[in-house]
Amino acid sequence: MTIGSFIPPQRTLMGPGPSDIYPQVLQALSRPTIGHLDPLFIGMMDELKQLLQYAFQTQNPFTIAVSAPGSAGMEACFVNLVEPGDTVIVCRNGVFGDRMRENVERCGGIAVMVDNAWGEPVDPALVAEALTAHPEASIVAFVHAETSTGALSDAEAIAKLARQHDCLTIVDAVTSLGGVPLLVDEWQLDAVYSGSQKCLSCVPGLSPLTFSARAIEKIQARKTPAQSWFLDQSLVLGYWSGEGKRSYHHTAPVNSLYALHEALVLLKNEGLEQAWQRHRDMHQTLRAGLEALGITFVVDEAHRLPQLNAVYIPEGVDDAAIRARLLNDYNLEIGAGLGALAGKAWRIGLMGYAARRENVALCLRALETCLK
Amino acid sequence: MTIGSFIPPQRTLMGPGPSDIYPQVLQALSRPTIGHLDPLFIGMMDELKQLLQYAFQTQNPFTIAVSAPGSAGMEACFVNLVEPGDTVIVCRNGVFGDRMRENVERCGGIAVMVDNAWGEPVDPALVAEALTAHPEASIVAFVHAETSTGALSDAEAIAKLARQHDCLTIVDAVTSLGGVPLLVDEWQLDAVYSGSQKCLSCVPGLSPLTFSARAIEKIQARKTPAQSWFLDQSLVLGYWSGEGKRSYHHTAPVNSLYALHEALVLLKNEGLEQAWQRHRDMHQTLRAGLEALGITFVVDEAHRLPQLNAVYIPEGVDDAAIRARLLNDYNLEIGAGLGALAGKAWRIGLMGYAARRENVALCLRALETCLK
The missing domain is CATH 3.40.640.10 (Type I PLP-dependent aspartate aminotransferase-like (Major domain))
Known part of the structure; x- marks a missing residue:
């Protein structure tokens, strides 16, 4: 078997890491x-x-x-x-x-x-x-x-x-x-x-x-x-x-x-405080959009990480099928649940360079379409 | 202090590794x-x-x-x-x-x-x-x-x-x-x-x-x-x-x-046998050139690695000064001695992509000039 160079696709990485790279x-x-x-x-x-x-x-x-x-x-x-x-x-x-x-x-x-x-x-x-x-x-x-x-x-x-x-x-x-x-x-x-x-x-x-x-x-x-x-x-x-x-x-x-x-x-160059604020801002936008889709968070608001949004998979939704569709149709990776949350939650990352308005927009629209 | 991007020079890496990268x-x-x-x-x-x-x-x-x-x-x-x-x-x-x-x-x-x-x-x-x-x-x-x-x-x-x-x-x-x-x-x-x-x-x-x-x-x-x-x-x-x-x-x-x-x-794609042969060939060229400079090998011919040539530093030569000159004037890295050979030997690598005719030529000419 001949093996050639590996050419990966351009994904948007909104799982628990690796995140989008600058x-x-x-x-x-x-x-x-x-x-x-x-x-x-x-x-x-x-x-x-x-x-x-x-x-x-x-x-x-x-x-x-x-x-x-x-x-x-x-x-x-x-x-x-x-x-x-x-x-x-x-x-x-x-x-x-x-x-x-x-x-x-x-x-x-x-x-x-x-x-x-x-x-x-x-x-x-x-x-x-x-x-x-x-x-x-x-x-x-x-x-x-x-x-x-x-x-x-x-x-x-x-x-x-x-x-x-x-x-x-x-x-x-x-x-x-x-x-x-x-x-x-x-x-x-x-x-x-x-x-x-x-x-x-x-x-x-x-x-x-x-x-x-x-x-x-x-x-x-x-x-x-x-x-x-x-x-x-x-x-x-x-x-x-x-x-x-x-x-x-x-x-x-x-x-x-x-x-x-x-x-x-x-x-x-961005500044730590500005980076923290950007993560909070993007989290608020994502959160509003997810809640509008009826999706709820695993963690209470007071202890929630802006950069890692663990949310319950809506009732009756096929976990793997949705994540595969996001990946195949939108080149968008979100994370599966791990350990006790496997099959029950998704983990949507907004980490570093991934915490951008265009990523939040893509994620919300793609999820909305796939969940219909 | 402001720290900007790090822009490394283009070195030729003929030490004990890292070697030149394809x-x-x-x-x-x-x-x-x-x-x-x-x-x-x-x-x-x-x-x-x-x-x-x-x-x-x-x-x-x-x-x-x-x-x-x-x-x-x-x-x-x-x-x-x-x-x-x-x-x-x-x-x-x-x-x-x-x-x-x-x-x-x-x-x-x-x-x-x-x-x-x-x-x-x-x-x-x-x-x-x-x-x-x-x-x-x-x-x-x-x-x-x-x-x-x-x-x-x-x-x-x-x-x-x-x-x-x-x-x-x-x-x-x-x-x-x-x-x-x-x-x-x-x-x-x-x-x-x-x-x-x-x-x-x-x-x-x-x-x-x-x-x-x-x-x-x-x-x-x-x-x-x-x-x-x-x-x-x-x-x-x-x-x-x-x-x-x-x-x-x-x-x-x-x-x-x-x-x-x-x-x-x-x-x-090159083939393992061809790669081994290339290392041997480049070693022979390097060896002939080093011997012409009066430089001798640490290891007996029968057990010598073609890809890593440990040679004695000629009598009276300043180890660090020569290596610094090779690096600064020729962007050429060769290796220092390690452990028992520190200060006594150099290690000249011909590893992988570094095992090329142009590298051997550069190394021999640069060494010849610096040792004069």
Whole structure:
């Protein structure tokens, strides 16, 4: 069998990610590859650190992009911060909280689960209870914006409770970064990871990551090395650190980092507050249109993510058939439900470059036509 | 400070990788992103598996690309195949054998080291001795083509010894894949990983990986889950498997996979044997030119990699100054020495698209001028 070049169609990506990519980012992606130890590349990495610090609203010197997708960013937090026998309070209100539990257990830690229903935010009162019941806990882990349900949790409140009990926080900001306020320094979050392919509208494959001074202290005080060599941030630090000679750790994904740099330049030029406002505005337009079609939201208004709209599939509608029609007739991707919401909900993303008036218009008209 | 777009120069990449990228691969990289569960993307992944099977010369159904660089491909082999307490014979004749030891130990395994000098191949007689001395060993791990020294080891012979002692093999083929013969099925290798950015001339960030039926059996018989969630191939299998519905594991690096697909289409069109011959031919031309400059090789002719030429820096020559001049005056990157060879050797890569007559000519003339 002869296999030729793969020529993908031009889709409009309004699922849970990857989101629509800025044309400038695709352009940056295909610029000439240079060496990962080239002085010009190292200069680019220094800029990238500054741009990531802006996006995360942090001064943390350890602010980098993990050379792998968000799931690896999650794992980088757990393998570096959890030592065998550590107790970690894990908040679970969707798929990704459960993945955090998996991570804790694979690190030899003990996961104490704080459960909220799918579609609800994490309840800080339950976190407080768990902290009181488990004075041995050293970490609280939670998802800021649950990609599986579209619920936003109060990261500031949870982090405050954690500090009161002398715990570090591990925060999943995969879907929140760039879409809703995320103030790493002001809220005193300790280990925060994200993904390139959500509200940053960069290609998938990288995971922005920032560690506070408290997190770095815990890593430096480890009694055993991190179980992962690839994700051992005490080694990665030698490559990303701004001081003097870079030490080789692994070959950086050069072109993907060009793309992330460009996406962050675009975010900085727009301004974080303006980007957040744009996500809110587009969400309001989408919401009005969906409600006019009789479609209801999974998450209460107070905790709803503007960039990820989980809505119930109307009664009697064939989930897969509608999504296939949107894809085939309109080149429009919306997301299926995940986990407990599989077959019951759709997830309509308005992330980064996808949060534009023309996308909302396309989505509403196409849905209206297909649902008739 | 205002940070603008990063515009890299056009370098000629003749270091140890990343190598020069095919223009067609950069073009493929920037094609429109589609969803990682899009039926068209899944079709592309099926083609990619076939293309990887061709490159590896294997029929292994489990043949994929890990969504992260070669170091993660290495770790994927160890975390899946090594269980706590397992004894692993690790051959070390350069940097990457030692990284294998790190991996074994972080998995809770016991590494039995077989050492050869830097620049020498692994000696099968020493492997045989270690196998006899350690009947409890279950795995033999070695580097086929040592990127740090340019030495090629006899993978077929080592794998045969391993099988005689009922051991699986973990093989680093990061620099060998596409550059020299690597016959996974004929040589009966069990777990083989590579990198996208060497002789495949694709962008860095992906790690081709193949597991034999024996390796899959060992994974399925594990008593404990792999310590890495991200690299747990029993989970990844659900996403890459050709049968029926794909299950979501992590968001695939969509555009990088387009690029790898294109690079493998180019390799298939050229033909593996032709690619191997081109590497040999370019190596002979480079070698003649280097010898004319009085430059000598680190590795004996019999075990020398055509695609990675480690040569001694001539007496009295300032390593860093020459490399900086090549980079600044000629936009030419050659590699520094690594580990025991730091400051003593250069590594001149002729990998994939970089193995062209014009590159060899540029390198020889530029070196001649700079060394005067």
